[in-house]
Amino acid sequence: MSLAKEAHIDAFALNMAYGVQTNEQSVTNAFTMAENLGFHLFFSFDYAGNGAWPKAQVISMLQKYAPSSAYYRHDEKPFVSTFEGTENADDWIAIKNQTGCFFVPDWSSVAANSALELAGGVVDGLFSWAAWPTDSRRMTTYVDAAYLQCLGDVGKPYMMPASPWFYTNMPGYDKNFVCHGDDLWYDRWVEVSFLNPEWVEIISWNDYGESHYIGPLNEKGYGVFTAGKAPYNYARGMPHDGWRLQLPYLIDLYKKGTASVTEESLVVWYRTQPRISCGEGNTTGFTAQLQVEEDADTWIADKLFFSALLASNASVRVSIGGDEKDTKWEFEPDGGVGVYHGSFDYDSKHLGETTVTILRNGKETVSVKGRSLTKECTGDLANLNAWVGSSTSVSTIDSVSPELSLSEQTCIEGAGSSNFTELCEFTCKYGYCPLGTCYCTAMGAPKEKPKATKDKGYPKNGDDSYEGLCSFACYYGFCPKKLCSETKASSTTSHPAPTACGKGHCTHTDTNNGLQRPLPSFDALFGLYLLIFSVLVFNTYQGE
Incomplete structure (x- = not known):
């Protein structure tokens, strides 16, 4: 929790499957710690991991913990979310009546307009699980747009998801796929700044089984790999802490409309093996419903990815196996202050130690020496999880902010499908x-x-x-x-992306009934020592 506060994160979502014996003690410990640290928590009841939560149990937990000073409140009401649970939507009429909660579920298995109508419109807002691309292209905001449109029509807020990665290989849970990550962590925060939602929920803090954790590695959380019958532990030795380093700037920019660069930093991430050097264990790139599954190697690129938080423009140099090459930024912040982003293709014939260096006027500003790229496999398999490294410049700088606040900026580059x-x-x-x-x-x-x-x-x-x-x-x-x-034709309507008020996320198809359903995070069920946390930041910026 201390690390989360340092990253300017406001709260943890406690994602809990029903019936786990350690839930009560874990929740009690979490609230005690949060109260001592001045941190916030809220419940996210997982209806997919171990079945539906009984209505009475939900009411009991809220009545017990919502009075805590650590429980996150919105409009003075205890904030509550779910992972799925559409079949139990009617329960929330009574739950809200008895607890006064502010209810923002993830009901992504149905379209946003349908979710709004369940139980007579019981929701106070909606959370989308669509944090990852559903094809091999970069992340878009089409699903977010659908939610914002539907929610905006009825004056209700949106909780936007953000996530850096997704890889899972757990035959025990029938999960073995990778979502297109690569530039995702950079792209999503640009989209957050543009859309300016009420909340952003980062998926996740400690879900090792799906490889999207931004919290520190913890041996106590590795039980999921045994329970899920994973071929190996693909989180061990693969830290993701670096993805938190620039969060204070990114979150302040989202929450306040501006942020200060007080120290310069560099974050680097990549897979440590070329995609063709090892077997993929039948891992596929996961798609939206009705799309054909593709081999994982068509979804992932042999690249190093890097983001630098800088006070002014600088150049970037990449070294692999002692071979140094200058490269160019793909994105530079307008005005020179902020996050620069780029990537570097590497040749599978030239591997070894990696170093990414930021230079200004020919002198090193900050550098990250990463894990070596190698063709060595883990039991003949490639690890499709990311290794993340980071570093902060030893040189001090005067605090500097972008010249314009977000309300004074506009879109200056975009794309479409x-x-x-x-x-x-x-x-x-x-x-x-x-x-x-x-x-x-x-x-x-x-x-x-x-x-x-x-x-x-x-x-x-x-x-x-x-x-x-x-x-x-x-x-x-x-x-x-x-x-x-130049002339107007007869009107028709089509859409390049998920239709307005539609659904869309990294999903699988339920072969029993053909319905598209989100992939449940079973880590909460089998993480015997840890609750699974997602993290929340809430908007305090209304523009000017």
Whole structure:
């Protein structure tokens, strides 16, 4: 909890499966510690890991622990979430009546509009489990857009998920897949700044079985690998602490609209084996419903990924096996202050010790020496978990902040799916990046728009989804004939991503009934010594 506070995290979600004998003692210990540290906790009842929670048991736990000074409250009400539980939605009418709780569940197995209607609209907000891409491309905000649209229509808040990675190989739970991670930790925080949700829940603090932990490694949590019949322990020796290093800046930026760089730092992450050097143990890249599963090696890249928090521009150099090469940033913060991000492809024929170094005026600013890249396998298998390293510069700097607050910034770079890519790349660059059709990949000072030609623009095929894009782009002289027309066609509707108010997440298909359901975190059930924590930060920034 002390480490979480240092990272500017506000609360832990205590994810609990029903019927685990250690729940009571673990919860009691957690609240005692949180009260002593001035930290916050809230319950997330897991209805998937070990079946549904009885209504009376939920009420009892809330009545016992909600009065604690450590229990997180929203609008003076004890905050409660779930992992699934749609079939027990009606229980929450009585639970809310008897506890006065503020209820924000994850009911991602149904569409957002359907979740809002369950039990007569019992929810006070919704949490989405869609923290990972469902294909081999980078993370988008289409699912977030669907939730924001549906919730916005009824004036209810959204809890946005963020996660750095996802790999699991547990035949005992019928889970063996990897989600496309790579640049995810950087991308998601850009998206958080753009969307500005009410809360962000980071998945997770200590879920070793799904490889998305940002907390320290703990031998007491490794029982999950035995229980899940994993072929090996893919968390041991693979620290993720570095992913917390820049959180104070990222969280302050989200919560306050601005943040200060008080020390410069570098975070580096990568898989330690080339994707073709070892067997993958039948691991697949996991997809959304009705998509064909793909081999894992089509989802993951042989790259080093790095993010640097800097007070001003600097260059980056990568060394692998003693071979040094200068590389370029993929993203640089507008104005020079903030998080820089890039990656470096490596050749499986040239491996060895890795070092990433940030230089300014030819002198080293900060450097991370990482684990060696190797073709050595673990029982003939590749570890698809990430190794994460980090370092802080020994040189002191004067505190510096971005020149503009988030409310003064706009989208300056974006993308879209399918036919929307070309239009979104143009319109997002000039601040028009509509949710549901485009997604923003960088923010900064508003750019001067091209000279307006004032041309009329309409979707060539009548698709309403293009209407705003064609209108904006054609007005400023960019009017691709294959997509936009000067005359209005008959109206149709299609969507490039999950439909508005839809569902979408790293999922599996329930072969018994064909329904798409989120993958349960069984670690809470079998983590005999530890509760599984996700972490929460809440928004205090309303703009200017």
